[in-house]
Amino acid sequence: MVRLRLRRRGQPRPAGTIPAPEAPPPPLSEARREAAPEALADLDRLLAADLTQFPAVKAVRSWLERERAATLEAIGPGSNGVALCHRLSRLTETVVVGMFDRLRVQCADAGRDGLTLAALGGFGREELAPGSDVDLAILHRGALDGAREGLISAYVKALWDLGLEVGISTRDPAATARKMDEDVTTATALLDARFLAGDQGLFERVRADVVRPWLARHWRRFVEAKIDESVRRHRFYGDSVFLKEPNVKENRGGLRDWQTARWIDLAFRASRGGRDAGPAGLDTAAPGRAAFSFLLLARAAMHRASGRKVDVLDMHLQHDVAALLGYTDDGGHLGVERFMREYYRAGRAVDWHFRAVQGLYEGRVGSVTRRLREFTMKVIPALFAGRDERLLLSASVPDARLDDPAAVMDLLLAAQEHDLDLEQDLLLRLRRHVERRREEFARSDACGRKFLEILARERGSGRAVALAQAAGVLGALIPEWQELECLVEYNAWHQYTVDEHTFRAISAIDRTQEEAAAGADSLRHRVARGLGARGRLLKLALLLHDIGKARGVDHVQAGRTMAPLILQRLGLPEEEMHAVYFLIEHHLLMSDVAQKRDIHEPHVVREFCSRVVSVSRLEMLLLMTLADMEAVGHGTLTGWKEAILSELFLKAQTVLSGRARTATRVERSLEADLLALVDGAVREPAERASLAEQVRRHCAAAPSRYRLEVSAEEALDHVRLLGRPAADPAEPMASVRPGADATDIWIACANAPGRFAQLAGVLSSLHANIVEARAYSFVGGAVLDHFAVTFAGETTDPGRAQPPGEEFADALRARLRAVLRGETPVADLIARARRSRPPARVYPFTAKPLVAVANHLSPALTVIEIIARDRLGLLYELASCLSACGLDIELSMVTTQGNVAYDTFYVTLSGEKAPAGRVQNDIEQRLWAVVR
Numbered sequence: 001m002v003r004l005r006l007r008r009r010g011q012p013r014p015a016g017t018i019p020a021p022e023a024p025p026p027p028l029s030e031a032r033r034e035a036a037p038e039a040l041a042d043l044d045r046l047l048a049a050d051l052t053q054f055p056a057v058k059a060v061r062s063w064l065e066r067e068r069a070a071t072l073e074a075i076g077p078g079s080n081g082v083a084l085c086h087r088l089s090r091l092t093e094t095v096v097v098g099m100f101d102r103l104r105v106q107c108a109d110a111g112r113d114g115l116t117l118a119a120l121g122g123f124g125r126e127e128l129a130p131g132s133d134v135d136l137a138i139l140h141r142g143a144l145d146g147a148r149e150g151l152i153s154a155y156v157k158a159l160w161d162l163g164l165e166v167g168i169s170t171r172d173p174a175a176t177a178r179k180m181d182e183d184v185t186t187a188t189a190l191l192d193a194r195f196l197a198g199d200q201g202l203f204e205r206v207r208a209d210v211v212r213p214w215l216a217r218h219w220r221r222f223v224e225a226k227i228d229e230s231v232r233r234h235r236f237y238g239d240s241v242f243l244k245e246p247n248v249k250e251n252r253g254g255l256r257d258w259q260t261a262r263w264i265d266l267a268f269r270a271s272r273g274g275r276d277a278g279p280a281g282l283d284t285a286a287p288g289r290a291a292f293s294f295l296l297l298a299r300a301a302m303h304r305a306s307g308r309k310v311d312v313l314d315m316h317l318q319h320d321v322a323a324l325l326g327y328t329d330d331g332g333h334l335g336v337e338r339f340m341r342e343y344y345r346a347g348r349a350v351d352w353h354f355r356a357v358q359g360l361y362e363g364r365v366g367s368v369t370r371r372l373r374e375f376t377m378k379v380i381p382a383l384f385a386g387r388d389e390r391l392l393l394s395a396s397v398p399d400a401r402l403d404d405p406a407a408v409m410d411l412l413l414a415a416q417e418h419d420l421d422l423e424q425d426l427l428l429r430l431r432r433h434v435e436r437r438r439e440e441f442a443r444s445d446a447c448g449r450k451f452l453e454i455l456a457r458e459r460g461s462g463r464a465v466a467l468a469q470a471a472g473v474l475g476a477l478i479p480e481w482q483e484l485e486c487l488v489e490y491n492a493w494h495q496y497t498v499d500e501h502t503f504r505a506i507s508a509i510d511r512t513q514e515e516a517a518a519g520a521d522s523l524r525h526r527v528a529r530g531l532g533a534r535g536r537l538l539k540l541a542l543l544l545h546d547i548g549k550a551r552g553v554d555h556v557q558a559g560r561t562m563a564p565l566i567l568q569r570l571g572l573p574e575e576e577m578h579a580v581y582f583l584i585e586h587h588l589l590m591s592d593v594a595q596k597r598d599i600h601e602p603h604v605v606r607e608f609c610s611r612v613v614s615v616s617r618l619e620m621l622l623l624m625t626l627a628d629m630e631a632v633g634h635g636t637l638t639g640w641k642e643a644i645l646s647e648l649f650l651k652a653q654t655v656l657s658g659r660a661r662t663a664t665r666v667e668r669s670l671e672a673d674l675l676a677l678v679d680g681a682v683r684e685p686a687e688r689a690s691l692a693e694q695v696r697r698h699c700a701a702a703p704s705r706y707r708l709e710v711s712a713e714e715a716l717d718h719v720r721l722l723g724r725p726a727a728d729p730a731e732p733m734a735s736v737r738p739g740a741d742a743t744d745i746w747i748a749c750a751n752a753p754g755r756f757a758q759l760a761g762v763l764s765s766l767h768a769n770i771v772e773a774r775a776y777s778f779v780g781g782a783v784l785d786h787f788a789v790t791f792a793g794e795t796t797d798p799g800r801a802q803p804p805g806e807e808f809a810d811a812l813r814a815r816l817r818a819v820l821r822g823e824t825p826v827a828d829l830i831a832r833a834r835r836s837r838p839p840a841r842v843y844p845f846t847a848k849p850l851v852a853v854a855n856h857l858s859p860a861l862t863v864i865e866i867i868a869r870d871r872l873g874l875l876y877e878l879a880s881c882l883s884a885c886g887l888d889i890e891l892s893m894v895t896t897q898g899n900v901a902y903d904t905f906y907v908t909l910s911g912e913k914a915p916a917g918r919v920q921n922d923i924e925q926r927l928w929a930v931v932r
Contacts, residue, residue, distance in 0.1 A: 039067060040094075047098045052154050057099075057161040064095045064162070072130055072304045077326030081297030082127075088300075089126040092134055093119070095162070097197045103155050104198075114141035115148060116198040116206075120167075124192035125259075129300045131309025135189065136168045139176070139202055165309070173202075177210045184225045187214065191266055215270040222267050223361060226260050230354075241347040242486070242500035244633070248299045249311040253347030253354075255299065258292045261357040268361050288353030291346035298343060301325055313343070337488045344486035344497055352428065352470075359423050402433040405441045408473060409450035416454055416464035427470055434472035441476035448571040451477055455506075455543070456536035459514050462507025465543065469499065478566055483550030495633030498546050504631035505542045509535070509623060523646045524626055527619045537576055538620045540567075541583035542627060560585045582617055583624055590625040594644045595895050596865065596904045600705045601858055605651045615656045622649045636897070638742065638772070638788065647708055671699040673712035674719070681716075694723050701779040705891070709774070714746075718784060722748050732816040736809040742771055742788040745812070749820060751783040756889050757879030758826050759785050762815045764873040765829035766808065767791065773875065773894035830873040847900045851927045853920045855913050861890055861906040862914040864923070868931040870901040877930045882907060885923050887914065 043063055049056035071087050100117045120135040122128055136159075138152060152170060159166045171179065180187040190211050195203040215222065234252045237243075241253035249255045298321060302310055305320035313321070322339035329335050401407050408430065415422060422430070434441065441447050454464045468474040475482040487498040494501060509528075513535065516525040531538065544566060548558025563584055567577050589611060597604045612618050625645060629637040674695045682688040698719045699707060710718070721733045732749040745768075747759050756775050763770060772788035818824040850867040857863040866878060875894060882889060882905060891906035907914065914920055 039063070043094065043098065047102045051099055051102055051158050054161050057158050060095060060099065061162050064091065067091050068130065072300070075297070075301055075304055075324060079297055079325070081293040081295065081300065084300050085127045085129060085296050088130065089123060089128040092123070092128060092164070093196060096134065096136065096159070096164075099158055099162070100155060100197050103151060103158065114199055114202065115139070115151070116200070116202045117196040118203055119192075119194045119196050120169075120189040121192055124189075124194040126194075127255075127296060129296070129309075130303035131165070133165045133167055136166065136196075137190075137193065138168065138170045139199075139206055140170065140172050141199075141202055142172065144170075173206050173210055176206055177214065180210070180214045184222060187211075187218075187222065188226070188263060191215070191263055212270060215267055219267040219271040223264050226263055226267075227358060230257065230260055230358075240496065240500060241351050242344055242497040244488075244495040244497075245312055245314045246343070246347065247311050248295055248302065248313055251347070253349075253351035255292070255295050255350075257354040258288065258295075258350050261354045264357050264361055288349050291349035291353075294342065294346040295350065297325070298346075340488040341486045341497075344488070348486065356425055356428065359425060399429070399433070402430060403437055405437055405444045406446045406450070408434065408441075408471070409447050412464055412468055412471070412473065413450060413454060415467060416457060416460040419460060422467055422471065427467075430471040430473075434476055438472075438476045438479075441473065442479065442569065445571055447477060448569065452536055452540070452570060452572065455539040456533070458517065458535060459510050461510050461539050462503050462505075463510075465506055466503040469503075477570065480547055480550075480562055480566060484547065487550055489546075489549060496631070498549050501631050502543060502546060505545075505627045506539050508627035508630045509539055509542065512623065512627070523649065524623060524642075527622060527649075530619065531623075534579070534616065534620060537579050538583065538624060540570075540572070541580045541587070541620070542624060544580070545584050545587045545624070545628065547584075556585060556588065579617065579620065583620060586611065586621065587624055587628060590621050590645060590648065591629060591641075594648045595641070595893060596902065597863075598705070598858065598861075598891055598893075598906055599644070599648045599651060600708065603859060604857075605648070605655060608648070609652050609655045612652060612656065615653055618649065618652055618656060622646075639739075643709065643711075670707045670710070670712060670715060671695065674699065674715055677712055677716050691719070694719050698722065701782070703776055703778070706776040706784070718746065718748070721746065722778075722782060722784070732813065732820055734809070734813050734816060736812065739788075742790050743768075745787045745789060747785045747787070747816065749783060749816070751777055751781050753888070754880065754883040755783055756785060756892060757876050757883055758819050759816070760787070760879055761826035761830055761873060761876030762812065762819055763787055763789060764876055765815065765826070765833040766811060767833060767872070769870075769896065770875050770894060771896040773892055775889065775892050777890070826876060830876060834872055849931055851924050851931055853914065853924050855916060855920075858906060860913070861908055862887075862920075864905045864907060864927070866901070866903040866905075866927060866931060868901050868903075870896050870899050874901055874930075875903065878903060878905075878927065881926050881930050882923075885926060886910070887923070 043060070046056070046059045046063055049059065051057055051060070068088060068091055071084070071091065075084065097117065104115070116139040118124070118137045118139060120137050122132050123134050123136070128134070138155075140148060144152070156168065159168065176190070180190065193203075193207065193211070233250055233256065237247050237251045239252060241251065243251060247254060298313065299311070301321045301324045302313060302317055305324055306317060310317070318336050318340060322336040325339060327335035327339040330338065411422075411430075414420075451468070454468070455461050465474065468477075469481070469485065475485070481499075484499045484502070489498055489501075496504065512524055512528045513531070516528040544559060544563055546555060546559065547562055547566075548555035548560075551558045560581060563581055564577065567580060572580070589608070593599065593604065593608050599605060599608075612621060622645065626637060626642060629641065675692055678688055678691050678695060682691055695716075698715070706715075717735060721735055732747060734745065734747045737744045745763065749755070749759075760770060760773065768787070768789035768791060770787055770789050772786075774786045776784045776786075778784065815824070815829065819826055819829070847867055847869075849869075850865060852865045854863050854865075864882070868874060868878075879889065879892070887905075887907040887909055888911075889905055889907055893904040895902045909915075909919070914923060
């Protein structure tokens with residue numbers, strides 16, 4: 001057996017060809033010709049040349065590329081993905097079959113009998129995208145003789161020169177049977193095999209004597225392997241249809257799910273001797289088939305727009321594909337948002353179809369996966385029974401019961417109570433029944449009460465609400481919700497659609513409540529334990545907090561306006577409505593204050609408290625903020641952000657509760673914690689006493705913010721870092737510690753004008769993407785700066801950060817030393833880094849740029865807020881600009897979300913606030929020059 005992978009190459013194949021005979025070529029099969037007659041006549045002429053020579057194959061290649069380009073030019077509004085890929089497959093087939101037939105004639109003594117050319121995989125299914133691999137198999141009878149080996153060799157070389165991405169295998173029937181036994185992937189490819197040319201009898205023999213019997217014998221093992229493969233694939237690719245940058249092929253609801261459903265269906269048919277498998281056959285899946293066609297079209301458009309094979313629909317490519325397919329801005333929404341909404345709807349339909357096929361056959365397969373194990377039937381009161389970790393409708397219950405809205409809500413409550421999913425066929429039946437009774441759901445007081453009961457429970461609310469949407473119940477109870485289904489918020493940091501983000505936020509509250517009940521004792525868990533009946537108000541506010549995003553305006557105010565009518569329909573008591581209104585209207589308040597204001601200034605906390613009013617609201621707002629940030633995507637809620645939110649909560653709680661809790665008492669706790677660490681970690685008395693004295697000096701010199709924001713473990717590292725002896729007093733000290741979401745870098749050095757800009761510039765020159773930064777000035781002239789960085793370029797997911805090694809730490813210290821000694825200008829390092837950096841994906845910038853200079857936000861400092869597109873060296877440029885304006889940076893608060901930088905600087909000019917008027921206008925103009 002021979003297995004070759006052929007890739008495009010610029011050079012011709014090696015010399016040494018088989019001479020061509022003088023016999024005329026046979027005609028091509030008319031059944032496979034779909035090009036224009038004149039084009040086919042041109043191809044016939046090209047194929048008549050000596051295909052064992054590179055120039056002849058090159059001419060055929062030019063013909064194929066021209067015809068494929070003409071086909072791709074037709075991609076646009078209204079295109080059909082199935083028809084397009086069918087067309088591309090047939091064009092490719094015309095060439096590869098024509099070349100095979102011609103070479104069988106042209107290669108002397110080739111032995112035309114006993115060789116079969118078959119298409120495999122996507123080529124076999126006629127689903128070729130522009131950049132897809134062309135998988136082929138050459139089947140042969142008995143051992144290959146020299147003549148047939150010569151033909152195969154000539155054909156492989158010709159395919160090489162043709163420039164296609166080709167995979168080709170050569171086997172006889174016995175080897176084919178052995179390979180299927182060894183490798184399920186090979187068996188899967190052969191299920192899609194399609195005869196192309198040569199000995200059709202051999203092809204039919206392999207299909208009848210090898211492929212079908214193998215599948216009939218091993219169908220259980222095959223289905224188990226395909227479902228297990230799907231479970232691993234879904235987990236690896238994020239286990240969601242609604243990822244912001246989906247893999248069109250591999251994600252849940254992608255093309256592979258449709259194909260897997262088809263393979264499962266074929267396997268079960270084989271187990272029945274080829275008879276129809278029943279009501280879930282693919283032929284009846286019209287909505288899924290249309291969705292599959294849309295995904296094929298999207299992938300083909302991706303290949304055309306990018307000029308290469310690509311499966312990840314990233315944000316940059318989304319714009320190009322949307323424009324190619326004719327999606328324009330309309331009704332307050334971008335064309336790209338409308339395209340992605342259709343994409344997610346298609347993915348959801350394919351996901352439902354995959355689950356339906358899986359659900360039909362998994363019971364017959366037995367122990368398909370660990371998730372589908374045999375277990376004891378549970379009886380759920382009244383109507384329903386549970387099996388295989390799914391909720392099944394009892395066989396004794398007629399369809400008419402699903403027309404009762406209250407019974408449907410009982411079904412969802414039972415699923416939540418027993419931690420079960422809905423079987424896919426039951427889910428689809430529910431959607432049909434709910435659609436017929438939408439008005440009854442909207443008017444039913446009982447349905448509203450039962451829905452609020454779902455939110456009141458301390459576990460499973462997020463999943464139950466997601467099931468309610470899938471069953472159509474959520475849209476029936478809250479008609480406004482339908483505007484959010486599969487809606488994309490087009491920015492570079494939200495990783496999910498708006499509805500998926502909402503479900504994940506509610507699930508985050510569920511998870512916090514479950515952890516609190518299990519004994520977890522962090523601040524968020526202590527607050528969650530005291531929620532009680534307020535839990536349903538918090539989850540209801542999370543459900544509605546982004547409801548206004550479908551209106552294309554300020555979503556906070558739109559949501560606040562829409563909420564009263566929704567809450568009245570659900571039957572929420574009026575006295576509870578105001579808490580929900582507050583949370584919807586202020587769900588961004590706490591994160592904005594914590595990340596953009598100096599919460600250690602008393603007036604900032606007092607102003608925050610004046611808007612929150614009560615400790616009860618404060619507690620719900622903390623949990624809502626944490627859940628909302630966590631549900632944005634992996635890496636958004638970092639440890640630093642949760643710590644600063646917690647600190648703001650504690651300060652506000654002190655004010656709102658009226659307790660006499662002084663800041664001094666809080667600040668002194670760091671010193672006490674540090675001394676306790678020293679006592680436990682250092683045994684030798686003299687060393688312990690020396691380190692304890694360093695701790696006291698360190699805490700006395702530290703600013704109050706540092707004593708509140710930094711953990712004792714981090715502070716002890718800083719004590720050692722600042723106390724490390726150096727030959728040069730100006731020698732910088734740096735520690736680099738990779739974390740789960742980003743790498744923490746602390747740099748200690750002597751303070752000086754422009755120092756923060758220098759440090760940020762050095763990090764940027766090493767291609768570190770700064771996602772958070774804070775600076776602490778110590779009494780005595782030392783400065784300690786903290787940077788959280790990633791190393792994945794302009795990424796929308798901080799979780800993609802690549803942890804640095806020791807080489808990075810050494811390079812950082814060396815560059816810091818050179819810069820602080822004046823040996824190397826930072827600007828030169830930045831320029832060199834920009835030249836050496838490979839081109840990065842440039843994501844569309846959807847935020848509104850901002851430069852604002854204000855004196856009223858702080859009693860002693862001028863506050864500068866900046867929103868700008870992030871780029872290599874941006875923080876360095878902004879800090880350098882401030883230094884050039886004569887400003888001293890007293891505090892910097894830097895956050896990067898996707899490709900958007902949110903930077904807040906607290907500054908002074910000669911120790912005072914920057915005067916309003918001309919001075920501030922000049923600062924703004926200089927900063928705008930940097931931002932633009």
